[in-house]
Amino acid sequence: MTRSLAALPKAHLHLHFTGSLRIATLRELADKHGLRLPAALLQDWPPTLRATDERGWFRFQRLYDTARACVRDEADMRRIVREAAEDDASEGSRWLEIQVDPTSYAPFVGGITPAIEIVLDEAAVATAATGTQVGVIVAASRIRHPLDARTLARLAGQYAGDGPGTVVAFGLSNDERRGDTAQFERAFQIAARAGLASVPHAGELLGPSHVQDALDHLAPDRLGHGVRAAEDPALLAALVRRGVTLEVCPASNVALGVYDELSQVPLRQLLEAGASIALGADDPLLFGSRLLAQYESARRDHGLADEQLAELARGSIRGSRAPEGLRTELLAGVDSWLAATSSP
Known part of the structure; x- marks a missing residue:
């Protein structure tokens, strides 16, 4: 028996705002605003990427920035949130945490406060429309000054909550090889005092x-x-002891050249070490x-049996910032999926 993975209840904890765009939507937005897209986002999509060197990362970032430049008004921003929720709902995700840096969209909507409020408002609307509840992660960028991160942490804290349409976590993204992690510590302390989860990027390119x-x-x-914690057993054991959930994004790992094949992503190794894992899509727009x-x-x-796939779903739910009642409901749903004697 092969159970339907679309029917497996799950949470989605690693999805970037612009990176969540459907390729068809990006093309429509480019037409709407009279912008030209490169071949890699037209007939050659999904693009061939490799970001393990500076030139490769530059190409990846250039394509991402090109897509982000097509998001130019409130309607565009709302469409991204709504379609992300729709896509997650179709794939069995009942809780989505979408990650956004409002700085990128502020010039088009009157500032970072209106930008985050648009995303939050549409997250609540999309929750009601799709049945997939949507929380928001505010993420700072490693390539900007750490003081900018503190500003975003304070902004995020003003909208902190534990349900759809609220900010549930604070992150740090962009090229791991840039910036000094220690300099962002203060921003994460500000976010933590507001009750936000700490969800920085680390351990993919480095x-x-x-x-x-x-x-x-x-x-x-x-x-x-x-995912690179798999290279250090002592470090991996420390992550397990501390209960840190790993947002593993296999398509990203391969597209960016960290591993050559999906089978090389150390997913089974991480599971066997006892790590809590939440699979994520990261940037479907560029990874396909x-x-x-x-x-x-x-x-x-990886040849994972349904019992192991169910544990991956549980890891995503337990590692989420979904309301307690929803987590309980989803975990029960995973048990029911696993107990089914025929494919749902």
Whole structure:
């Protein structure tokens, strides 16, 4: 028996705002605003990427910035949130935490406060429309000054909550090789005082030492990626002891050149070490696959049985900032999926 992975209740904890765009939507937005897209976002999509060197990262970032430049008004921003919720709902995700840096969209809507309020308002609307509840992660960028991160942490704290349409966590994204992790510690302390989860990126393009830096300075509840911790058994054991959830994004790992094949992502190794794992799609716009494909890869490329796939779903739910009642409901749904004697 092969159970339907789309029917498996799950949470989605690693999805970037612009990166969540449907490719068709991006093309429509470009037409709407009279902007030209490169071939890599037209006939050559999904693009061939490799970000393990500076030139490769520059190409990835240039494509991302090109897409972000097509998001130019409130309607565009609302459409992104709504379609992300719709796509998650179709794939069995009942809780989505979408990650946004409002700085990028502030010039078009009157500032960072209106930008985050648009996202939050549409998160509440999309929750009601799709049945997938949507929380928001505010993320600072490693390539900007740490004082900017503090500003965003204070802004995020003003909208902190534990349900859809609220800010549930604070993150740190962009090129791991940029900036000094320790300099962002103050921003994460501000966010923590407001009750926000700490969800920085670490351990994809850089190895175990960068994961350790995040542990030392940012007190993470989850790590965006964290997959390179598999290279250091002692570090991995520390993550397990501390209950840090790893947001593993296999399509990202392969597209950016961290691993050559999906089968090389150390998913089974992390599971066998006892790590809590939440699969994520990261940037479907550039990587060409959404959340369900990550679960399909776990089954196909790693030979995970349904019991292990159910544990991945549980890890996403337990690691989420979903309301307690929803987590209880979703965990019960995973048990029911696993107990089914025929494919749902």
